[in-house]
Structure formats: structure tokens, C-alpha cells
Amino acid sequence: MYHDVTEGEDDEEILTDEEDTDQKPHTMVTEKIDNSSQTEQRQSTAHIQNKLEMERATLESQLKEAKEERGTLEERCKELTQKLESTEKSLVSQHIEESREKEIFNQKLIKELQDKVAALKHQLEQSDLKKQGKKGDWSVTSVSGQHQDQGQKFKRPRGLVFHRDKLVVCDSGNNIVQILNKDYTCDKVIGSFDGQFAKPFRPRNVAISRLNHYFILDNENKQIVVCDENGKIIKIITLPENTEIVWDIALMDDFVLVTLRLTSPDTSERPEDRGDRLVKYTQSGEYLAEVNGQIRGQGQFNWPVSVVVNSNNVIMVYDSGNNCIKCFDSNLNFLHQFGQSQLPEWFVGYGYIAVDEDDNVYVCN
Secondary structure (H helix, E strand, O other): OHHHHHHHHHHHHHHHHHHHHHHHHHHHHHHHHHHHHHHHHHHHHHHHHHHHHHHHHHHHHHHHHHHHHHHHHHHHHHHHHHHHHHHHHHHHHHHHHHHHHHHHHHHHHHHHHHHHHHHHHHHHHHHHHHHOOOOOOOOOOOOOOOOOOOOOOOOOEEEEEEEOOEEEEEEHHHOEEEEEOOOOOEEEEEOOOOOOOOOOOOEEEEEEOOOOOEEEEEOOOOEEEEEOOOOOEEEEEEOOOOEEEEEEEEEEOOEEEEEEEEOOOOOOOOHHHOEEEEEEEEOOOOEEEEEOOOOOOOOOOOOEEEEEEOOOOOEEEEEHHHOEEEEEOOOOOEEEEEEOOOOOOOOOOOOEEEEOOOOOEEEEO
16 A cells, blocks of 8 residues: 555656646747747837938928928919019000000090181181182271270271181270170180289280180280180290290190291390290290291391291291292291292382282292
């Protein structure tokens, strides 16, 4: 029995030893697995870190490219903005220039239309006059010029002009300008300028513009009074201080032509500061030029009492003291003259000239 028990105990011991023997290899395998897992984790972590670094580098590269692209776009945007501003300025400037050119064109067109309307009115007036009588027939009417309010008759009447169915007469002796109707009754009077001038108003001649402005040559005050048909003064054009006599006035486009005589109490002064003149002004009163009529040895003007302008803007001056008519262009350059050498009996002494719509010249002396 003892043996059996001992044998059994031995068996237990043997079994215990076997169990210990079986447990040792298992511990080693576990340690190997743990080491392998750690290695894989480290490798995986390194791989992830490498991948992150690569992605980070890629993102940084893309960010750099995006910044560069943004800088390029900003520069391009700046260039386009400057180009747009320049284009806008150019368009505004071009629009202003086109507007200015259009305004000038419209002004010229309006002036041309006004001239055509004035020419048509003149033709109608002439047609009405022709209908009133046969060709070659003349009717003579005596007009006293008595004004219904002032009771004044003409006293030394000087220049006259026919304008818009009205006869305008410079009633010099009465210091007024009378505007007569077709039946020769007085419609209006210009001349209520009491106290406005240094001397009495003495109208010698008158010209009327397309704007219905009256340019009245005031011989006493040596000036041109510009007013409307009601006598409201628009401007005063002052003539030279040494003006002795004013004779005639005419309008050409936007210019005023005046014939006058300059004098000086001191004969030692330059002769070119004295003598008879044809003077050109703007309608606003700015002095432009003058000429004394001395050409080709013919001498200076001598009593240039009358001046007219034909449809071609040829200026004709009746130089009565030299018994001829001298012609100038619009810039006062001499063109030619005619008169006593062709028709000596017609060009003698003081007189006046006029032109009709066909540029025929009429001489009265």
C-alpha cells in the first residue's frame, strides 16, 4: 500500500513537473508575440508619420502655389482695374469731346437755318413788293414821320433800313429812331436815353442783326448803342476817343463794320493816327482790325460815307471824296475798286450805296 501511495505521489510530482515544463514555452511565445506587435505598431506609426509628413509637404506646396496664384490674380486684378479706370476716363473724355463737337455742329446748323429763314423772308418781302405794282412802275409816298404820342415829325432823318415789314428811320434831329408800319404810321420809338450818355443821343445810321438787335450809330457820343426794338440797352460799343465823325454801319455774319474819321488836335502826331477808316468789331464790341483805304497810289479814304456787304461777304465802301467804290474781303484785304473812271457822271460827291439779293449795286449821290 505504501508503495502504491508513494507511487501515486510520484506520479503527482511527475505530473507537476510536466505541467511546469508545458507552461515555460507558452510564456516565451507570448513574449515573442508582444515584441512583434510593438514592432508593427512602431512601423505603422512611422509609416503614418511619414505619410503625414508627405501630406503636410504636399499641402504646404499647394498652399505656396495658391499664394503665388493669388498674388498673380491680385496683380492681374490690379492691372484690369487700372485698365478699366483708364477706359472709363477715355470714354468720358470722348463723350465730352463728342458732345462739344455736336454742340458746335448744332450751333452752325441753327445759324445756317436762321440765315435760310431770313433769306426766305426777304424773298417773300420782295415778292410782295413786286405784286404791288408792275415792273418798272414806282409809287411815291411822302412820309412826315409824325409820332402819335410825341407829335414829332422827321427832323434831319439820316439812315434807314427795311426790317421785318417795318421801316426803321434814324430821326437824328429829334434824337430818336422811329419804327414805322407798312402804312407808315409810327409803331415804336427808340431813344429814351435821357441822362444815360454824356451828350444827347444822335442816331445817324442803324443796322439790325438776325437776333433783332438794333446797332445804332450815335454820332454825338461816338459810340454804337446796341438795344432791342423796345429801346432796352444790351451793350455799348465805344469808338476811338479821337473819333470826329461817324458815317455808316453794316453787319457781316457776327461782325460790325463802321466807317468813321479820326482826328487829332496836335498835327505833329503820327498821320496814321488820323484820317478816315473802315473799322471792324465783333458784335460783342471787341476791336479786330481797320483799314484806311490807301491802295495802289489811290490815296486814303476821303469821306467813306457808306458801307454795304453783299451775299459773298464782299465789303463795299463808297469813298465819296475819291469818287469811287472800294471793295474788300471779310478780312479787310483790298480786292478792287470801280467808279469815276468807268462812269464819271455817276460818281461825283456825297452819296450812298446799296445791294439787292442779286448783288446788284445801287448808287445814290
